[in-house]
Amino acid sequence: MERIKYSELRSTPKLWGLLAILGAFIGAAALTVLYIEHHGHIVTGMNNQIVWGVPHVFAIFLIVAASGSLNVSSIGSVFGKQDYKPVARLSSLLAMALLMGGLAVLVLDLGRLDRLIIAMTTYNFKSIFAWNVLLYTGFLGIVAIYLYAQMARGVHSFALKTAGMVAFLWRLALTTGTGSIFGWLVARNGYDAAIMAPLFIAMSFSFGLAVFMLTMIGTCTLTNRRYAVELRTRQARLLGLFVAVVLYFTLVQHVSNLYVVEHQAFERFILLRGGIYTWLFWLGQVFIGGIVPLILLFHPRLDVKKGLVILAAALVVIGGLIQLYVIIIGGQAFPLEIFPGYEVSSSFSDGIINKYSPTYLEFVLGFGGMALATAITIIGMKILRIMPVNLSDENVDITQV
């Protein structure tokens, strides 16, 4: 067994080609932002009923995945699993990159993008949104220090462990904050639930690890590095566990909602009669994003079939985006119940399922955020010693189980 060595990615045409493609996505998103900024949100599909749309689905996915992808680091240094340590650096870098990508989308969708500085200088401390601004910037700072501690020579293991602990607790707070953006919205039947915070934490574990594994496999393929099969399989099984946990929390979310009379109509909407939202929930979120990956990830020959891992992780990502679509858009599509027991109608969409058809601009913006996160990750791996060179099965410490 040799020491794990790390190296920067080498300049190859493949790497530059990939960066160029990502650059095209980012450029398209930048143009989109200018276009929306000039014309106003009228050019998007968002309206006065569905006020948060596809950009928010992408942004929140990236933010949730960011905190989740840090788990690999935490498992290594906080929970002392030696075999996770060689990939801890990537985990930290990826966490920062995903958060930056998500924040970029969130911020670029603001109605007054030019006043971004106000969001950073004027705080209303009662607002969970304002807390999140601090949680996000704090996360970037703390993970940067953590990454530094992971990479610098001669850092005392206690210091590393402390940094890892702080980062881990901070990320829990961050996801709680993100979940509470919705959980504390008492006005809406689709959101008002304390379960949102733990659900979001579970989602972050699952989405984060899926994104991490895709990044790891992708980078190793691109640069001819090794991703120890033993480690890969073990992480894949862990992902399977996380997927199961998300399914469990989703179950609890809906069952407990069914128990509350005032939320029953909403549950009927999502689970039975919501049209596109019902389809997305059952087929997208539960089947494609939950059950199929679960079957794949507990496949007995998972260790030899890399394709299964890739497929499962990709499905978790797609299912995650769909889940957030159902939560964010579905929650707004269901009409507000201002007058229980009455049929209501008005010129402002009262009493009807709110319509929303996203325009391609919103997707361009969302994919731009994903491309930005990927590009930051690649550039980070290019200039810093993030990726292990010799992560073969012989070099992974699997003595601790």
Next chain:
Amino acid sequence: MSKEKIANLQRRNFLKSGAALASVTLASGVTLMALSQGAAASADPNIRWGLLIDTNKCPSDCDDCVSACSNEHGWENNGLLTDPQWIRKVTLKDKQTGRENSLPIMCQHCEKPPCVDVCPTGASFKRADGIVLVDRHICIGCRYCMMACPFKARSFVHEKVEGQKSYSPRGKGTVEGCNMCVHKLDAGDGTTACVQACSASGNGAMIFGDLNDENSEISQALANYPSVELRDDLRLNLGVRYSNI
């Protein structure tokens, strides 16, 4: 404007300029600010403005309050989902009895407004006299207040706006909603455009006044007749009340 009034205004302006001129020599740099700080604020913490709407007196085919608001503030709803609506008429039909009812909904000016709690910059705020407003100078257009409002009282401006009323500025990328005609209240009119229109139509379904003043018409009416708050389960203590729903 009468001649007398004009003369009055001019005299006033002259005196003010004199004061400001003196202030230049006293302390340059604080001049007009000192003046306006000294002036009495119109948001009086002893007042809580409120509305009482009698739905029995509100015919379903009348939307005078809506068009009055639209005229006063210059917004327009042409039926697009992206169009703003500060006040809207909602028709209710009791699912069990089939009784139909109609009433206007606007910002309910909560005592504990969720929109103020969630606003990250503090652009959503409650004035001392209970009016819930958006300070569009610091609104960043995040729309979280719209997510939080139980009444859909707020609209996001999706397009460029031109030809705004000078007392009711509106602009693309910010959130807006009923401001209880704050410009009229500050000017001492003591009423709002929708209430004026409602009484002009002869229906008289809306009463405006100070909820804190027990002798006001609205307080008297609230004391003597039953009324409800919308979404009273949320315990937001609304400034707008309804009777005979």
Next chain:
Amino acid sequence: MKRLLVLLMVAFTLVSTSTLAGDLYPDIPKATGKPHPEGNEYMRINHMDMLKHDRDTVVRQGVRDEDNSLAQCISCHVVKDEDNKPVTIKSEEHFCRVCHDFAAVKLDCFSCHNSVPTTPLQSSALYPHSNTELDGLLAYLEGVAK
């Protein structure tokens, strides 16, 4: 080197005496109404702070001092085109734009506020001023004392 400097200075005095400075200053439109008691230079330097201060007191406290309102600024500083119609902020002739364009400073007021006078001010006819002249003066003196 010394000779060069002397040459330069001579060239300079020649040039600077031959042409008058000042053509490079933007052509600021004249306003109607009484001049600002603080002087134009003071306004040029400090108008942004005054506007910001007043916008906060108006929106937050409802202190609507009409003379200090943006509407009043606009009504005195209106610029009219050939048809005697007020020009909006879209025109380079607009009072605010003349300097803001010159200095390349972004002008944000008119993304929400109207850039031309809206007459008649619907409410101002009904406007009973909350404070009389004496009150105003007293309030002012109070402010100064603070």
Next chain:
Amino acid sequence: MISVIYALLFYIATLLLVVGLAVKIYQYAKTPAPLKIPTMPAPLTKTGVGFRLFREVAFFESLFKSNKWIWLFGYIFHLALLLVLLRHIRYFQSDVWWWVALIQPIGIYAGFAMFLALSALLLRRIIIARIRYISSPSDYLMLLLLLGIAASGLAMKFVSHTDIIAVKSYMLGLLSFQIGDLPTHPALLIHLGAVALLMIIFPISKLLHGVGIFFSPTRNQVDNSREKRHIAPWAKKLEEGEDR
């Protein structure tokens, strides 16, 4: 009076900067490079060298490889300075380019970034004993001058404004050899004075690294010593003499 003094100051400073830089560039260009000494690994082609110099200038690549902290603060400072300089273009053209107007507001934040990064670089000189030992007064002078420029600039934006319309017409005047009236605002006078001083000492200071980088043999040479014999012009002459 002050207007005239500052006008003269700026003309002299510009003259010294331009002439001084020209002299220095001539001197650099004429300095013989007798040997091939590119830092390895070095590019094998001229295009490669161009690309390497670009990375050096745009990303400070070799500094990044040697010291991450200095790179971080140095890079922030230089990038912020670039934005701030671009923002100041508006004072020198009567019709400002649209993109200058666009980035103009961003330059304000760059001003803060510049100030913070410079402070960090100054603290590094003061705190780290090893660096303190090798720091000469001129090292501090550069940092303090730049800090003074940034601070006085920010002061004009956030503490006490000056009449920028007057400043701009004064600057436009200088471009066409007319002396207008410069506002006698203390922060402005400090700001402009420090800038002029920086311009004057630029050609005789370490700030020359800005042009020097293009002439440094370790960076601008092609690694082709085996393919092509490197021979300095003066050496060529000697060799030719031998042949004869």
